[in-house]
Amino acid sequence: MLKHKTILITGGGSGIGEALVANQSKDNKMIICGRNESKLHKVVTANKNVSYYVADISAPSQIDELFQKISADRIVLDVLINNAGVVEQWDITKTVLSSGWR
Numbered sequence: 001m002l003k004h005k006t007i008l009i010t011g012g013g014s015g016i017g018e019a020l021v022a023n024q025s026k027d028n029k030m031i032i033c034g035r036n037e038s039k040l041h042k043v044v045t046a047n048k049n050v051s052y053y054v055a056d057i058s059a060p061s062q063i064d065e066l067f068q069k070i071s072a073d074r075i076v077l078d079v080l081i082n083n084a085g086v087v088e089q090w091d092i093t094k095t096v097l098s099s100g101w102r
C-alpha cells in the first residue's frame with residue numbers, strides 16, 4: 001500500500017484509472033490526466049487529494065506540455081502509472097490471414 005506519495009495516473013478519468021484513484025487517494029496525492037475534461041472533473045469532485053491536467057498522451061507535444069505544467073506547479077512525482085491505452089478485442093477464429101488461412 002502506497003502512502004504519502006505523489007502519483008500520476010494517465011487515463012484517470014474512468015475505468016481502472018478512476019478505480020485506482022478511489023483506492024489510493026486517501027493516503028496519497030493523485031494527479032490524473034486524460035483528453036475529456038468533464039470526466040477528469042468528475043473524478044476530482046468525487047475524491048480527495050486529486051488534481052487533473054487535460055492531455056492526450058498519444059501526442060508527444062502534449063506529453064511535454066503535461067510535464068512542463070506539472071513542473072511549473074512544483075509537483076514532484078514519486079510514481080507514474082501509465083494506464084491510458086486502448087483495448088481491442090476480436091474473435092481470432094474469424095480472423096482471415098492474407099494467405100487465406102483461418
Ligand SMILES: NC(=O)c1ccc[n+]([C@@H]2O[C@H](COP(=O)([O-])OP(=O)(O)OC[C@H]3O[C@@H](n4cnc5c(N)ncnc54)[C@H](OP(=O)(O)O)[C@@H]3O)[C@@H](O)[C@H]2O)c1
Binds near residue numbers: 012
Ligand atoms: N479493462 C480491461 O479488461 C483491460 C484488460 C487489459 C488491459 N487493459 C488496459 O488497462 C488500461 C485501462 O483500461 P480501462 O478498461 O480502464 O479503459 P477505459 O475505461 O477506456 O479508460 C481509459 C482511460 O484512458 C483515457 N485515455 C485513453 N486514451 C488516452 C490518451 N491518448 N491520452 C490520455 N488519456 C487517454 C480515457 O479518457 P479520455 O478518453 O478522456 O482520454 C479513459 O479515462 C488500458 O491501457 C487498457 O489497455 C484493460
